[in-house]
Amino acid sequence: MSTTTFASLPLHSALARALAARGYETAMPVQSAVLEPRYVGRDLIISSQTGSGKTIAFGTLLAQTLLVEGTPFVRGPRPVALVIVPTRELAAQVREELGWLLRQTGLRLASFTGGTSVGGDLRALAHGVDLVIGTPGRLVDLSRRERLDLSVVTTVVLDEADEMLDLGFREDLETLLQAAPAERRTILLSATLPSEIRALARKFQRDALPVDPRATEGGAAASANSAAHADIAYVAHVVAGHERLAAVVNVLRAFDLQAADEARAIVFGTTRDGVAQLHAALVARGFAATVISGDRAQAERDRALEQMRQGQTRVLVATNVAARGLHLPDVDLIVHADLPLNAESLAHRSGRTGRAGRKGTAVLIVGAHERRKAERLLAAINARTTWSAAPSAEFIAAAARSRMIEALLKDEEPADETVPSAAVEAVIQKLEAQRPARQVLARLLARELGRLPAGEPLTVVAASSGGARDARPGPRHSRSDFSSKGVVFRINLGAKDKADPRWMLPLICRRGGVTHREVGAIRIGPRDTMFEIAGEAAHDFSVASAQMDPRAPHVRIDRADGPAATFAPADGPRPSPAPARPAARSFKPAPHKAAGHHKPAPHHKPAPHKPAPHHKPAPHHKPAPHHKPKPKQK
Ligand code: AMP
Numbered sequence: 001m002s003t004t005t006f007a008s009l010p011l012h013s014a015l016a017r018a019l020a021a022r023g024y025e026t027a028m029p030v031q032s033a034v035l036e037p038r039y040v041g042r043d044l045i046i047s048s049q050t051g052s053g054k055t056i057a058f059g060t061l062l063a064q065t066l067l068v069e070g071t072p073f074v075r076g077p078r079p080v081a082l083v084i085v086p087t088r089e090l091a092a093q094v095r096e097e098l099g100w101l102l103r104q105t106g107l108r109l110a111s112f113t114g115g116t117s118v119g120g121d122l123r124a125l126a127h128g129v130d131l132v133i134g135t136p137g138r139l140v141d142l143s144r145r146e147r148l149d150l151s152v153v154t155t156v157v158l159d160e161a162d163e164m165l166d167l168g169f170r171e172d173l174e175t176l177l178q179a180a181p182a183e184r185r186t187i188l189l190s191a192t193l194p195s196e197i198r199a200l201a202r203k204f205q206r207d208a209l210p211v212d213p214r215a216t217e218g219g220a221a222a223s224a225n226s227a228a229h230a231d232i233a234y235v236a237h238v239v240a241g242h243e244r245l246a247a248v249v250n251v252l253r254a255f256d257l258q259a260a261d262e263a264r265a266i267v268f269g270t271t272r273d274g275v276a277q278l279h280a281a282l283v284a285r286g287f288a289a290t291v292i293s294g295d296r297a298q299a300e301r302d303r304a305l306e307q308m309r310q311g312q313t314r315v316l317v318a319t320n321v322a323a324r325g326l327h328l329p330d331v332d333l334i335v336h337a338d339l340p341l342n343a344e345s346l347a348h349r350s351g352r353t354g355r356a357g358r359k360g361t362a363v364l365i366v367g368a369h370e371r372r373k374a375e376r377l378l379a380a381i382n383a384r385t386t387w388s389a390a391p392s393a394e395f396i397a398a399a400a401r402s403r404m405i406e407a408l409l410k411d412e413e414p415a416d417e418t419v420p421s422a423a424v425e426a427v428i429q430k431l432e433a434q435r436p437a438r439q440v441l442a443r444l445l446a447r448e449l450g451r452l453p454a455g456e457p458l459t460v461v462a463a464s465s466g467g468a469r470d471a472r473p474g475p476r477h478s479r480s481d482f483s484s485k486g487v488v489f490r491i492n493l494g495a496k497d498k499a500d501p502r503w504m505l506p507l508i509c510r511r512g513g514v515t516h517r518e519v520g521a522i523r524i525g526p527r528d529t530m531f532e533i534a535g536e537a538a539h540d541f542s543v544a545s546a547q548m549d550p551r552a553p554h555v556r557i558d559r560a561d562g563p564a565a566t567f568a569p570a571d572g573p574r575p576s577p578a579p580a581r582p583a584a585r586s587f588k589p590a591p592h593k594a595a596g597h598h599k600p601a602p603h604h605k606p607a608p609h610k611p612a613p614h615h616k617p618a619p620h621h622k623p624a625p626h627h628k629p630k631p632k633q634k
Pocket of ligand 1: 027053
């Protein structure tokens with residue numbers, strides 16, 4: 001990644017101040033790339049994904065063309081710059097982002113989009129606008145009414161050009177570009193560069209230079225069409241064809257959308273009917289879900305998006321077509337309920353997560369007969385993928401129990417306490433007088449546990465795919481490899497720590513002395529991660545993982561349905577070296593003992609791990625020396 005600071009870039013001082021005031025110090029790759037000297041004044045074709053920081057990038061280019069350092073901008077009666085975007089949502093975002101970035105430049109900004117009264121646009125234009133942001137249809141409308149005069153425009157930005165063409169705006173774009181002076185500067189941004197985009201560039205740009213920030217960064221095999229978003233962890237689950245819906249439900253449950261404060265997901269499907277069914281099934285299971293498909297009116301689409309922004313809905317179910325041009329902030333999870341039709345669509349759909357440096361997860365639900373196709377799609381976008389079994393019902397139940405225990409053991413009182421503590425106290429006193437506390441607790445818990453969200457039963461389908469055929473072997477593990485039931489563990493690293501199965505898996509293996517084959521589903525949550533260990537390896541794993549790793553002393557692993565860790569808090573004092581941790585208590589097979597039994601297990605020494613014969617790792621899974629159980633710390 002680039003570590004270029006904005007201070008080192010040739011920026012207009014008004015923008016430098018705005019960025020500093022916003023707390024943005026380090027430029028994102030596209031932002032440093034576009035300011036390279038060879039691009040000054042040139043038409044550009046910028047390969048950029050949503051969330052890459054592209055708005056600030058073209059904002060700096062607008063400033064480069066429109067402003068002179070040390071000379072105040074002179075306002076005129078007609079706009080000097082035009083930014084064309086595919087959707088109203090994006091127009092609002094761009095208006096917002098350019099608003100603060102260009103605030104101190106003297107430029108007057110306005111955004112004109114369909115679906116709003118044209119009167120406001122006309123008033124704004126009469127008042128004077130220097131930089132116009134808008135959607136193609138409304139801009140053409142204003143231009144035809146001769147209220148938007150593009151005759152002195154010096155810079156045109158076509159943002160998300162591929163989406164504009166997909167949405168059928170070619171003619172409108174041509175109309176607008178023809179209305180602007182031929183000697184203008186034209187900046188085109190696009191996530192993909194299909195032939196139609198290249199044709200548009202040839203027709204309306206002059207000797208445009210390509211800017212691919214990933215290539216500039218030295219990003220290996222990355223190319224405009226092929227680079228997967230670096231902040232997205234790709235996970236593929238192979239499922240029996242008829243269990244697609246159940247798998248989606250489990251993926252969403254395992255991600256714990258309901259518990260995480262801000263987590264949001266988009267589920268993509270191919271057909272309207274499929275998407276409608278999926279939506280109905282999710283709502284029936286208590287998910288706050290909403291749906292967008294091609295037959296919905298713009299107003300409904302806006303409402304759905306607004307609900308998502310406000311947090312009233314956590315899951316948006318969408319067809320590929322309807323989702324074109326959606327701009328949702330902070331989507332943490334993308335589920336491809338059906339395989340996308342092509343690699344571009346996979347990149348587009350997945351690009352709705354992993355934005356602005358946040359870690360996102362894209363999960364592909366792959367039918368048993370679709371593995372090859374999924375592999376091809378993932379290889380085409382260069383995505384390193386973790387193939388694993390879909391989270392099982394047991395996995396989800398264990399994770400839910402673990403979260404419940406964590407919530408009950410939290411030090412602070414729940415913020416949304418509605419029952420006065422005096423009332424609670426009165427009930428406690430009555431119960432205490434008549435029954436032992438443990439008995440009451442057991443009853444309460446039985447009731448609560450019964451209410452925890454349940455996963456769907458799933459048939460086990462081997463997740464591993466084409467063996468030697470697979471050019472990018474991810475960790476291949478499947479619950480089908482486990483000869484006895486898997487045991488769920490928790491590690492105290494989650495999305496907030498940019499957890500990614502790619503580095504979590506080696507860490508889990510190293511810490512617990514197991515091989516990839518013995519690790520099942522890995523589910524990253526906002527604050528921690530659940531993972532499954534093959535039943536026969538679970539005991540050794542629990543003992544070995546209880547040892548403190550001097551390379552990662554704050555990393556804590558517990559059995560998920562065991563009591564909360566007794567280890568020092570992550571930012572607390574360093575615990576004394578293992579084997580002081582009496583964690584083995586939670587590793588005994590069920591029934592599991594209540595907290596407070598801190599008796600150390602009879603054996604602390606990790607038994608050298610022997611993979612069961614059928615776990616013999618494939619050559620590329622050969623455990624590296626560091627996968628061996630670590631000797632006890634001194
Ligand atoms: P965009 O790709 O333009 O939609 O930007 C995505 C988000 O990243 C926006 O909220 C930006 O404000 C934010 N962003 C852009 N550049 C930076 C930066 N250099 N540092 C931190 N955040 C940024």
